[in-house]
Amino acid sequence: MIRKFVILICGIVLLTCFFSCAMAELTGERITQALSDKEITVPVVCDQPYALCDTAYCVPAQDDPSKVLCSCYMVDGPSLGGNNCSVLAPIGMYVNEYGDWMIKAGYPVGQITSTYSFYHAAPIEGNEIDPNNTSPDYSGDIYLKQCMNGDWADCWNKPCSVLPQDIHADINTDRLASEYAVCNCGLVVNSSEWFIGVYGTEQCEDETLCNDYIISGANVKSMDPGIVILKRYLQENPDPNQQYTMGYCEGCVGCDDESSDEPVEETPDEGVNETSDESVPI
Structure with missing residues (x-):
């Protein structure tokens, strides 16, 4: 965690200086209610590079108290966005044949959008995307942890910036990009309930x-x-990094509350009466 904070703070400082001197499947009534809510953006799947902020730690933006800056992973593959894929596509960035993130010549920084995926979701029984084709070597360990009465960062569909690894490199050449994106996320205050992504059972507890x-x-x-x-x-389009949907801490192996280990059954009469707000994936 300390390393992540160091990376985040260094990235934000460099970015500021550079510019001034970035579960089980549920269906039924609950889904119908969400889809009918005009304030809810129905996600689309895009298979392209994106920023993933599902476990991102954030710091306040100095120039806007309603914003926070979050250090997010960069991933290439299928993810959920709230707009058409061309709008969500990276600008001035690409992944080369060796799997390296690159910033194109002529671009001072790369631009990428924060979307959402099941990247490294923990392998909870019942959450297998394809139960007949999961790998014994899969090592996902991210769970969804319930939080209450506080503030959190809303990063979905938010813009992110990516510095080159060497900020002094010639801008007229393609340059290696930094490992993390710095995303400009919204600050949600005084929230009664929300969920975050956490690594492993220790953070669940x-x-x-x-x-x-x-x-x-x-x-x-x-x-x-x-x-x-x-x-x-x-x-229909398997991704080796997304073999499970996100599961809750209550169903994790080794946690105190084992009551949610049973998979949620798919039923058209689920009848959940809670309403959704406008925030979608983490």
Whole structure:
């Protein structure tokens, strides 16, 4: 965690200086309600580079108290966005034949959008995207942790900037990009309930994590349509890094509460009456 904060702070400082001197499938009534809510953006699946802020730690933006800056991973593959894929496509960036992230010649920084995926979701029984084709070597360890009464960062569909590894390199050449994107996310304050992505069971059991830091999150109730959409896409277009849908800490192996280990059954009469807000995936 300390390393991640160091990377985040260094990235934000460099970026500022550079510019001034970036679950189980649920269906039924709950999905129908979310899709009928005109304030909810129904996600689309794009198979292209994106920033993933599902476990991102954030710091306040100095020039805007309603914003936070979050350090996010860069991933290439299928993800959920809230716009058409051409709008979400990276600008001035690409992945070369060796798998390296590059910033194109002529661009001072790369630009990328924060979307959402099941990248490295923990392997919870019942959350397999394809139960007949999961790998024994899969090592995902990210769970969804419930948080209450506090603030969090809304990074979905937000713009992100990526510095070159060498900020002094010739701008007229293609340059290696930094490992992380710095995303300009919204600050959600005084929220009664939200969810964050955490690594492993130890963070699942951390009772103060949600309120000790500003972390990228979401209201999961409104994620349901996107989770269904992405799972169906991945069933037809397998991704080795997304073999499971995101599961909750309550179902994790070794956690105190084992009551949610049973998979959620798909039923058209689920009848959940909670309403969704406008925030979609983390």
